[in-house]
Amino acid sequence: MKILFAWLLALVSGLAYAQNTHTHWNGAIEAFETSDRAHPPPQHAVLFIGSSSIEHWKSVAADFPEVKVINRGFGGSELGDSTYFADRIIKPYQPRAIVLYAGDNDLYDGRTPQQVRDDFAAFVRKVRSFDRGVAIAFISIKPSVARAALLPKIEQANELVREYAATQKQVTYVDVFTPMLGADSKPQPRWFIEDGLHMNRTGYALWISKLKPWVDAHGR
Template sequence: MKILLSLLLALTSCVICAGESPHSYWNPAIAAFEASDRANPPPQGAVLFIGSSSIEHWKSVAADFPEVKVINRGFGGSELGDSTYFADRIVAPYHPRAIVLYAGDNDLYYGHTPQQVRDDFAAFVSKVRSFDPGVPVAFVSIKPSVARQSLLSQIKQTNDLVRAYAATQKGVTYIDVFTPMLGADSQPQQKWFGPDGLHMNRSGYALWIGILKPWVDAHAR
C-alpha cells in the first residue's frame, strides 16, 4: 500500500511539473521587479531596456544615458520568449516611450533555430504593441561572443533574418553591434568581454553606448 501511495504521489508530482509554464522559473525575478516598482515607482514614458544578461548586467545604463529616463528590466539567462511572456508585468505598466531589446543569444545556445528567434521577436513586437500601439522597438543584434564562437554562423543568420523583418515594420529598428564587435579576421574579440568570454566588460558597453545613443536620444523626446 505504501509503495502504491508513493508511486501515486510521484505521478501526481510529474503531472504538476508537466503542467507548469516553462517560463515559471523566472517568476521570482519578475516578482522582485514588481516589488521594486511598488517601493519606487518607475517613471512613465521612459526608454525600457529589456532582455537577457547583457541588459541585466548593464547596471550603469541610466548613468550612460543621463538625459534620458531609463528602466532596466533585464533578467540573465532568459530567452526572447520570456520577455514576451512577462510583458504584461514588466512592459505594460510602464507605457515606455521606446523599447530596447537584447535577447536571442541564449535561444540559439539552447537549440532554437534562427527562424524561431526571428519569429519570437515578431511575437514580442506584437505583444508590446497590444499595450502601446506603435511603440518604437529596437532589436540589438546578437553579439559575437568568444564563448559562443561555435554559434557564429547561426548568430549571423539570425541577425540577417531579424534585420530583414525589421525593414518591413514601421518603427522597428535593427541595431548592428555584431559587425563592430568583430575583429579584422571577422572573428569575436576578447577585448569586449570579461574573463568568461560571454559577458561584456566596460569597453563592450562603451561601444554599445556609442552605437545606441542616436536611436535612444531620437526616441526619448
C-alpha cells in the same frame, strides 16, 4: 480517435512545458514588481529589457543621461520570456521606447535562427497590442568568444531579424555584431570579461555609441 487523443496530449504537454519554462522566472519578475511598489519607476521612459547583457548593464541610466530609463533585464532569459511577462514588466511602465537584447540564449539552447526571428516578431506583436506606436530597437546578437561555435547561426538570426525589422514601422535593428568582430571576422576578447560571454566596460561603450542616437531620438 487514438491519433487525435495523442495529438491533444502532445499539445497540452507542450503548452505545459512552455509555461513551466517561462514561470521559472517568476521570482525575478516578482522582485521587479516589489521594487516598483517601493520605488515607482518613471512613466514613458526608455525600457531596456532582455537577458544578462541588459541585466549586467548597471550604468545604463548614467550612460543615457538625456532620457529616463528603466532596466528590466533578467539573466539567462530568452526572447519568449520577455514576451510572456510583457503584461507585468512592460505594459505598466507605458514606455516611450523599448531596447531589447535577447536571442543569444535562445540559439545556445537549440532554437533556430528562424525561431529567433519569429519569437522577436511575437514580441513586437505583444507590445504593440497595448501600445501600437511604441518604438522598438533590437540589439543584434553579439559575437561572443564563449559562443564562437554559434557564429554562423548568430549571423543568420541577425540577418533574419534585420530583414523583418525593415518591414515594420518603428522597429529598428541596431548592429553591434559587425563592429564587435575583428579584422579576421572572429569574436574578439577585448569586449568581454574573463568568461568570454559577458561584456566589460569597453564592450558596453561600443554598444552605447551605436544606441545613443536612437535612444536620444526616441526617448525625449
